[in-house]
Amino acid sequence: MTTVSEPEFRTDPAAPAGVPSEARAAAAPAAAAVERLTGVQTLTFAKALNLAMADAMEADSRVLVFGEDVGTLGGVFRVTDGLTARFGTSRCFDTPLAESGILGMATGMAMGGMRPVVEMQFDAFAYPAFEQMVSHVAKMGNRTRGQVRLPLVVRIPYAGGIGGVEHHCDSSEAYYVHTPGLTVLTPSTVADAYVMLRDAIASPDPVVFLEPKKVYFSKAEVDLDALRARYTAEGAPAGESSGGHDDGGQAAPSSTIGTAVVAREGTDATLIAYGPSVATAIAAAETAAAEGRSLQVVDVRSLVPFDDETVCAAVRSTGRAVVIAEAPGFASMAAEIAARVSERCFHSLAAPVLRVTGFDVPYPAPKLEQFFLPSVDRILDAVDDLQWED
Numbered sequence: 001m002t003t004v005s006e007p008e009f010r011t012d013p014a015a016p017a018g019v020p021s022e023a024r025a026a027a028a029p030a031a032a033a034v035e036r037l038t039g040v041q042t043l044t045f046a047k048a049l050n051l052a053m054a055d056a057m058e059a060d061s062r063v064l065v066f067g068e069d070v071g072t073l074g075g076v077f078r079v080t081d082g083l084t085a086r087f088g089t090s091r092c093f094d095t096p097l098a099e100s101g102i103l104g105m106a107t108g109m110a111m112g113g114m115r116p117v118v119e120m121q122f123d124a125f126a127y128p129a130f131e132q133m134v135s136h137v138a139k140m141g142n143r144t145r146g147q148v149r150l151p152l153v154v155r156i157p158y159a160g161g162i163g164g165v166e167h168h169c170d171s172s173e174a175y176y177v178h179t180p181g182l183t184v185l186t187p188s189t190v191a192d193a194y195v196m197l198r199d200a201i202a203s204p205d206p207v208v209f210l211e212p213k214k215v216y217f218s219k220a221e222v223d224l225d226a227l228r229a230r231y232t233a234e235g236a237p238a239g240e241s242s243g244g245h246d247d248g249g250q251a252a253p254s255s256t257i258g259t260a261v262v263a264r265e266g267t268d269a270t271l272i273a274y275g276p277s278v279a280t281a282i283a284a285a286e287t288a289a290a291e292g293r294s295l296q297v298v299d300v301r302s303l304v305p306f307d308d309e310t311v312c313a314a315v316r317s318t319g320r321a322v323v324i325a326e327a328p329g330f331a332s333m334a335a336e337i338a339a340r341v342s343e344r345c346f347h348s349l350a351a352p353v354l355r356v357t358g359f360d361v362p363y364p365a366p367k368l369e370q371f372f373l374p375s376v377d378r379i380l381d382a383v384d385d386l387q388w389e390d
Contacts (some may be wrong), residue, residue: 001051003191009287016266019300021188022253025248027350037051037224037361038224038225039220039223039225040221040222040223040224041221041224042137042219042220042221043104043190043194043217043219043220043221044216044217044219044224044378045187045189045190045193045211045215045216045218045219046077046078046079046216046217047194048190048191048194048197048222049079049155049194049195049211049295050078050079050081050082050083051194051224052193052194052195052197052198052201053065053079053080053083053117053197053201054082054083054086054087055198055228055231055349056115056117056197056198056201056202057083057091057092057129057230058085059169060115060209061134062113062114062115063091063114063115063117063201064090064091064092064100064109064116064117064118065080065092065093065114065115065118065119065168066081066092066093066094066095066105066106066116066117066118066119067094067102067121067155068094068097068120068121068125068184069094069101069121070083070092070093070094070118070271071083071084071089071092071093072084072094073094073095075119075121075124076121076122076157076165077094077157077216079119079155079211079216080092080119080243081252087146088256089140090105093130098128098275098346099120099125099126099127099128100128100129100131100132101260101267101333102118102120102129103118103129103132103133103137103154104129104132105137106118106154107123107132107136107140107150109152109153110149110150110151110152110249111140111148111150111192111253112386113152115151115152115201115321116153117152117153117201117227118152118153118154119154119155119156119157120154120156120157121157121169121296122156122157122161122164122167122168122170122249122295123156123157123158123167123169123170123172124157124168124170124172125167126156126172127156127160127172128176129154131285133176133179133182133208134136134179135214136150137152137154137181137182137206137291138180138181139208140181141181141205142181145183146181148205148206150205150206151201151204151205151206152200152206152207153197153200153203153206153207153209154206154207154208154209154210155197155209155211156172156209156210156258157211157213157215157216158170158171158172158173158186158210158211158212158213158275158276159171159210159227159276159326160212160214160326160358160363160372160373161213161214161326161373162213162214163366163368164213164366165270165365165366166363169213169363169369170363171257171325171326171328171358172275173186173198173275173303173327173333174327174331174332174386175209176208176303176304177303177333177336179189181206182207182208182304183200183203183205183206183207183208183257183302183304183305184207184210184302184303184304185200185207185208185209185210185257185301186209186210186211186212186274186275186300186301187211187212187275187301188212188215188274188275188276188278188279189209189220189275189278189299190219190220190222191220191222191227192256192299192301192355193211193252194222194224194227194254195230195256196209196257196301197209197226197256198231199256199257199293200371202231203257207222207257210303210385212275212276212277215276217319218279223380225357226377230254231383234317241292242377244367248312256301257304258301258302258305258306258307259300259301259303259306259307259310260298260300260301260307260310260311260357261298261301261310262296262297262298262301262310262314263278263281263282263297263298263299263300264282264285264295264296264297265296265298266294266295266296266318267294267296267318268284268288268294268295268318268320269293269296269315269318269319269320269322269383270295270296270297270298270314270315270317270318270319270320270321270322270385271295271296271297271298271321271322271324271379271383272282272298272300272311272314272315272323272324272337272341273298273300273323273324273325274296274299274300274301274303274322274324274325275297275301275325275326276320276326277325277326277374278299280308280324280373280374280375280376280379281297281379282297283376284376284379284380284383285297287376287380288380288383290323292365293383295383296314296317296318298310298311299314299348300337302316303333304331306336306337306340308340308344309341310341311337311341312340312341312344313344315341315345315348315349316345316348319348319349319350319351320349320351320381320386321338321341321345321349321353321354321385322353322355322356322382322383322386323337323341323353323354323355323357324355324357324359324374324379325355325356325357325358325374326357326374327357327358327361327363328357328359328360329357329358329360330360332357334355334357335355337354338354341353350386350387351385351387351388353384354382354386356374356378356379356382357374357383358372358373359372
């Protein structure tokens with residue numbers, strides 16, 4: 001008779017302060033169940049995600065959360081903290097370290113009418129599940145001519161800025177946006193963290209939800225009652241959307257899916273960013289303002305479907321554009337944005353569209369990441385290169 005020992009859990013040197021370095025099985029129980037916060041609150045990005053899942057689970061019994069360490073530990077970044085205590089182990093539970101199995105199980109559950117929300121813990125940990133994602137999750141709706149749809153969400157903490165090592169700081173969005181059939185979202189603000197995750201969970205189609213790790217503990221004041229008012233009693237937004245690369249497949253106006261936003265007004269040039277790069281773009285715009293230059297910032301936030309209308313209107317208003325992203329630049333989302341803007345705004349451009357991205361190398365060691373990531377200085381250098389007559 002073979003004795004099966006308890007599986008070892010990944011330990012992670014990039015985890016925030018307070019995360020045990022011992023095996024996850026020995027981790028202390030998660031904190032008290034998620035409290036019902038109301039009104040105006042100062043929340044972290046991580047807490048907004050936590051409340052979005054809790055509210056969706058409360059509104060719809062078909063919603064469940066599972067993945068690596070999301071139950072007892074409450075997630076490496078505590079994003080699922082308290083969900084197991086509140087909803088029980090049948091609604092929020094830990095899985096083995098088998099990403100392909102996690103997504104395969106989620107696919108079957110979604111086919112059976114559930115709305116699973118799975119966490120892959122870190123960006124590069126999701127790669128073992130890529131075959132499931134590309135061969136089944138993205139194609140099931142098309143394969144069945146729309147008769148079988150997969151309302152599931154794959155949460156992936158991604159990108160750098162936390163001093164992590166390789167396999168913990170990848171910007172892997174290009175793999176997903178290149179796969180027709182997937183909706184790909186990446187919020188950058190606390191309010192969007194809540195609303196976009198609720199919209200993702202309500203979507204009838206699969207959503208890859210990329211969470212920028214370095215903003216997990218950023219804070220902002222939000223009106224939770226106003227955010228919750230967007231949703232019906234069933235927990236779904238007034239409009240649902242499906243993913244894909246069809247420019248006409250935009251979400252209903254009430255949904256954030258398929259919509260970009262202007263994060264800062266400006267008149268001289270447009271900075272186009274998403275996820276972890278939005279805050280850097282805004283910081284660059286603030287520095288430029290002190291030097292007498294007005295830079296607009298657009299937060300793409302929905303990578304697929306892509307909001308050409310908002311992005312291109314912004315670029316046409318300034319005539320110059322710089323695309324900013326942490327991922328390596330070759331064959332990237334930044335390259336796609338630059339191409340779309342160039343094709344649609346050619347006669348409005350005063351200079352070529354430029355990009356500020358990560359370099360085309362594997363993610364560097366923690367002490368070197370500051371040189372790899374887009375910075376205020378690199379962005380402003382690109383702005384200076386936009387063929388100004390003066």
